[in-house]
Amino acid sequence: MEMTPELKRKIVESLPEWVEREPRLRRRLQAALQQAEDSPPYFDTFEEFIAWVDEDVSAEWTGGRVVLMSPASVPHQRLVAFLDRIIGFFVEQNNLGELLTAPIKMKLENYGPEPDLVFVTNEHKDALKQNFVDGPADLVIEIISPESLGRDRGDKFIAYETAAIPEYWLIDPIRQQAEFYQLDENGRYQPTPLAEDGRFHSQTIPGLWVKPAWFWADPLPSVVDILRQLEII
Secondary structure, rough: OOOOOHHHHHHHHHHHHHHHHHHHHHHHHHHHHHHHOOOOOEEOOHHHHHHOOOOOOOOEEEEEEEOOOEEEEEEHHHHHHHHHHHHHHHHHOOEEEEEEEEEOOEEEEEEOOOEEEEEEEEHHHHOOOOEEEEEEEEEEEEOOOHHHHHHHHHHHHHHHHHOOEEEEEEEEOOOOEEEEEEOOOOEEEEEEEOOOOOOOEEEOOOOOEEHHHHHHOOOOHHHHHHHHHOOOO
């Protein structure tokens, strides 16, 4: 329940009179109320969360709790935009589906993450709602930042595997590591090795390949040059 000024007033009015005569207890109660007021609200359902969250607010919903995301760094945003242009153009030119970027939300069981990039095939386009993806996407890409390291490698990894998202890319610009996971026949993520030429070939987006070396280049490679390599232009 959200701590609105009206709710706070009612709580204060319901306190017994003797609390006013106990300064230490009164200060503790005031601090607790202020903390509750400053904390993100709690929502029992993903639908309540989506109705509350603004399209410009970066937040996730997990078991009722709202987790506000830290602002993304400029390098993080550059890499997201780089992948969005490359993969998005490839998907569009081949009519394979739709690629979306944060702050899009995705509804999973008792979890509403906000991946950096989400791909949904044409076969599953009914999962695209007005302001969220209903159910597991076909590909999720997360760009690791210092504050997201635990979530991306822990909670999200387990949640995406449990939801049977076929492909998960985990890109760590700080350590210059890229991990590509695909579901095996037992529904478990297995790391997919690169080809001898340093390429990763996506199974979810047929014909698409990327080189992790692109991700660490400074500046990032020309998108036009890469699209030529992919024989899109």
